[in-house]
Amino acid sequence: MEIIILLVVVVVLLVAVPDIRRSLITRPAFGFFKRVLPPLSPTEREAMQAGDTWWDADLFSGRPDWHKFHQTKAPQFTEAEQAFIDNQLETLLAMLDDFRIVQQDADLPKKVWDYIRKEKFFAMIIGKEFGGLDFSPAANSHIVSRIATRSISAAVSVMVPNSLGPGELLTHYGTEEQKNYWLPRLADGTDIPCFALTGPEAGSDAGAIPDTGIVCKGEFDGKEVVGIRLNWSKRYITLAPVATVLGLAFKLYDPDGLMGEQKDIGITCALIPTNHPGVETGERHLPLNQAFMNGTTYGKDVFIPLEWIIGGKDYAGKGWRMLMECLSAGRGISLPALAAATGHVTERMTGAYAYVRQQFGMPIGLFEGVQAAMGKIGGTNYTLESMRRLTVTALCEGKSPSVITAMTKYHMTEMGRQVMDAAMDVHAGKGIQLGPRNYLGHGYMATPVSITVEGANILTRNLMIFGQGATRCHPYVLAEMEAASNPNEDEGLQQFDSLLLKHIGFAAGNFFGSLFMGLTGARFNASPMSGPTARYYQQLTRMSRALALTADMAMLVMGGDLKRREMLSARLGDVLSHLYMASAVLKRYEDDGRQSGDLPFVEYALEHHLYETGEAFKGFFANFPSRIVAWTLRLAIFPLGIHYHKPSDANLQAVAKSMMEPGVTRDRHTFLCFWKDDAKDMIGHMELAFLAMREHADIYKRIRKAVKHGDIAEDLSGDELVKAARKAEVITADEAKALKKTEQLRMTAIGVDQFAPGVIEKRKFY
Numbered sequence: 167m168e169i170i171i172l173l174v175v176v177v178v179l180l181v182a183v184p185d186i187r188r189s190l191i192t193r194p195a196f197g198f199f200k201r202v203l204p205p206l207s208p209t210e211r212e213a214m215q216a217g218d219t220w221w222d223a224d225l226f227s228g229r230p231d232w233h234k235f236h237q238t239k240a241p242q243f244t245e246a247e248q249a250f251i252d253n254q255l256e257t258l259l260a261m262l263d264d265f266r267i268v269q270q271d272a273d274l275p276k277k278v279w280d281y282i283r284k285e286k287f288f289a290m291i292i293g294k295e296f297g298g299l300d301f302s303p304a305a306n307s308h309i310v311s312r313i314a315t316r317s318i319s320a321a322v323s324v325m326v327p328n329s330l331g332p333g334e335l336l337t338h339y340g341t342e343e344q345k346n347y348w349l350p351r352l353a354d355g356t357d358i359p360c361f362a363l364t365g366p367e368a369g370s371d372a373g374a375i376p377d378t379g380i381v382c383k384g385e386f387d388g389k390e391v392v393g394i395r396l397n398w399s400k401r402y403i404t405l406a407p408v409a410t411v412l413g414l415a416f417k418l419y420d421p422d423g424l425m426g427e428q429k430d431i432g433i434t435c436a437l438i439p440t441n442h443p444g445v446e447t448g449e450r451h452l453p454l455n456q457a458f459m460n461g462t463t464y465g466k467d468v469f470i471p472l473e474w475i476i477g478g479k480d481y482a483g484k485g486w487r488m489l490m491e492c493l494s495a496g497r498g499i500s501l502p503a504l505a506a507a508t509g510h511v512t513e514r515m516t517g518a519y520a521y522v523r524q525q526f527g528m529p530i531g532l533f534e535g536v537q538a539a540m541g542k543i544g545g546t547n548y549t550l551e552s553m554r555r556l557t558v559t560a561l562c563e564g565k566s567p568s569v570i571t572a573m574t575k576y577h578m579t580e581m582g583r584q585v586m587d588a589a590m591d592v593h594a595g596k597g598i599q600l601g602p603r604n605y606l607g608h609g610y611m612a613t614p615v616s617i618t619v620e621g622a623n624i625l626t627r628n629l630m631i632f633g634q635g636a637t638r639c640h641p642y643v644l645a646e647m648e649a650a651s652n653p654n655e656d657e658g659l660q661q662f663d664s665l666l667l668k669h670i671g672f673a674a675g676n677f678f679g680s681l682f683m684g685l686t687g688a689r690f691n692a693s694p695m696s697g698p699t700a701r702y703y704q705q706l707t708r709m710s711r712a713l714a715l716t717a718d719m720a721m722l723v724m725g726g727d728l729k730r731r732e733m734l735s736a737r738l739g740d741v742l743s744h745l746y747m748a749s750a751v752l753k754r755y756e757d758d759g760r761q762s763g764d765l766p767f768v769e770y771a772l773e774h775h776l777y778e779t780g781e782a783f784k785g786f787f788a789n790f791p792s793r794i795v796a797w798t799l800r801l802a803i804f805p806l807g808i809h810y811h812k813p814s815d816a817n818l819q820a821v822a823k824s825m826m827e828p829g830v831t832r833d834r835h836t837f838l839c840f841w842k843d844d845a846k847d848m849i850g851h852m853e854l855a856f857l858a859m860r861e862h863a864d865i866y867k868r869i870r871k872a873v874k875h876g877d878i879a880e881d882l883s884g885d886e887l888v889k890a891a892r893k894a895e896v897i898t899a900d901e902a903k904a905l906k907k908t909e910q911l912r913m914t915a916i917g918v919d920q921f922a923p924g925v926i927e928k929r930k931f932y
């Protein structure tokens with residue numbers, strides 16, 4: 167007893183008497199913190215500090231405020247946005263023939279380019295005062311997604327000027343003169359922009375670009391002025407082959423001190439007309455057969471005036487910060503939009519095809535193996551659309567959420583790849599044979615493009631999500647890092663002291679909270695909703711607390727090493743991401759009015775995200791270098807074991823069944839898909855066959871029964887089947903008419919395209 171009293175007195179003295187605490191706890195901890203602080207390069211520091219936090223900070227804190235979360239309103243389109251979506255967008259979609267665009271012309275038709283420019287598809291993010299559309303992120307995302315269900319090449323062409331590039335950089339940083347000159351020209355399509363950062367030696371490590379600008383005197387408009395002599399070699403640049411204005415990132419040096427004392431000024435962005443002397447628009451790349459314009463650009467000793475720096479002289483050397491600050495919007499919209507389109511198309515078409523395609527005498531969608539693939543597509547698409555909406559909601563609130571957009575970019579493109587693979591498996595030969603009727607092939611080929619651009623996925627998962635998340639979302643770490651790097655040591659120590667106390671309380675709360683929730687199965691956690699989703703809220707709060715505890719311990723034990731141990735830190739990033747995705751699913755379910763038809767999809771998604779959360783923790787504990795810490799964490803968080811499971815077989819079957827059911831659930835889940843009710847249309851031919859077969863399901867059922875009884879011969883189809891069924895009096899004369907039409911549609915739908923000899927061979931490269 168005396169020992170306990172003594173211990174309590176010591177702790178109280180340490181905590182309550184600042185001088186004792188500072189010398190015995192804070193100062194050593196401060197020294198330790200400075201030692202283990204991850205060494206940050208200036209570009210990493212700028213990336214880390216760019217952007218905002220949002221719901222990710224709640225999840226990282228271990229105490230998500232679900233009520234606040236559900237108060238966030240899903241964005242609505244304005245009247246102007248809705249009118250554009252109903253008119254201009256539909257007109258554009260009807261003009262797109264992706265097979266022709268990709269396989270024959272390797273370009274969008276001129277009338278499509280003209281329409282896109284005239285109707286300002288390139289100007290969605292440009293303000294009305296400059297003649298732009300000034301659309302919200304929600305409208306931008308919807309428009310790009312819907313175009314992508316028709317043509318990835320057209321979607322990429324539209325998305326790039328509305329993503330990180332000249333339009334966005336000018337809007338945020340341009341001088342009045344630059345804005346007044348360029349933005350109206352970009353808005354009305356007079357100019358087409360591209361933005362060139364990547365080069366042969368600088369891909370993921372874009373901060374290492376070798377392209378240079380030297381401040382010097384030169385001649386411009388017949389006068390001698392101070393300007394920049396540029397040399398660059400860039401590749402992979404989207405729209406470069408057709409761009410009339412080039413946004414260029416380069417490193418600026420001022421060896422003669424013409425701009426000031428600083429010689430190495432840093433990354434700078436400038437806008438250069440592509441017809442300026444010395445600018446060389448290079449040749450085209452062929453990005454996995456897609457037809458969007460992508461290519462190289464070079465410049466040798468190109469002289470430009472200082473006024474061409476975006477933002478003017480004041481923004482010389484601030485290019486990296488500008489790019490990092492603006493990265494979030496495009497990253498949260500563009501490639502996620504392509505992935506959302508993949509989800510919508512694969513769910514709608516796989517459901518239809520699995521019903522239309524019959525093997526072994528029945529629709530392939532009735533076989534359990536196929537249902538497993540279908541369940542994955544439907545369940546994953548629920549998350550894809552939920553994540554698209556939630557991230558767009560943050561962007562519509564004016565946030566620039568760097569961690570959320572990194573999670574969205576990475577996970578949506580990865581999920582897009584997974585649903586595409588599953589859809590290809592179900593479609594088999596139908597997905598492989600290219601032609602006007604193949605709605606999967608081009609999307610399948612384009613999948614790695616989304617994986618690679620705007621932060622290649624391995625890097626995004628392993629460096630950015632947790633690397634940024636841990637510092638940006640943690641309630642204390644960023645402030646502690648700032649205190650530790652305060653050049654005034656005493657001031658830094660004082661700031662650190664008050665943060666440390668709170669941090670210790672936070673960590674203790676996470677430890678005991680996790681243990682309690684682990685022992686009680688989180689049953690005492692409050693849930694904002696009752697009903698079938700209530701348990702998921704309890705579990706997500708529990709996993710959020712577990713993440714807060716584990717992240718703290720990982721940083722404490724490994725310090726700067728955690729950044730290098732990408733396999734470990736990525737797993738904690740996965741936990742954060744799966745919590746975010748599960749939240750998005752719950753929010754959508756509520757926002758959509760708790761549709762009962764959605765429940766199998768919601769259940770799939772939530773079971774999957776909890777399972778993956780458990781797996782990420784499992785992998786982390788198994789590989790964490792300090793075994794004692796790993797075991798302590800595992801025992802505190804999962805004292806009764808890790809009991810999350812993959813979605814059940816029954817759940818997969820329920821999702822698959824729903825995908826083969828025409829009606830509101832199917833329509834709501836795939837509303838982004840565009841098609842024409844035409845048997846020649848890419849998606850329309852499958853849709854028509856599916857709906858006709860569903861309408862006449864009872865006729866097919868009767869025929870199957872008759873085949874079983876031997877009244878109709880096996881393996882008949884089309885007219886032969888109609889005749890035999892009529893002869894056996896299994897169907898009426900009217901039914902025979904309907905069946906004949908349906909069989910024609912079915913044959914078209916299971917058909918693939920074929921080409922006369924020589925047609926394919928005509929595409930010549932040599």
Ligand SMILES: Cc1cc2nc3c(=O)[nH]c(=O)nc-3n(C[C@H](O)[C@H](O)[C@H](O)COP(=O)(O)OP(=O)(O)OC[C@H]3O[C@@H](n4cnc5c(N)ncnc54)[C@H](O)[C@@H]3O)c2cc1C
Nearest residue numbers: 361362363364369370402403404453619620622623624625
């Ligand atoms: C179709 C297409 C369009 C593009 N459009 C543009 C454009 O308009 N403008 C522009 O400037 N650029 C553009 N890019 C370039 C794009 O942003 C780069 O391709 C991307 O940054 C990756 O660079 P890289 O391809 O050289 O891959 P690399 O940098 O060589 O990376 C190779 C692999 O290593 C991984 N990796 C690298 N470093 C790390 C690390 N530290 N930790 C973990 N993994 C790591 C990457 O994730 C990747 O998987 C485009 C590229 C393509 C393919």
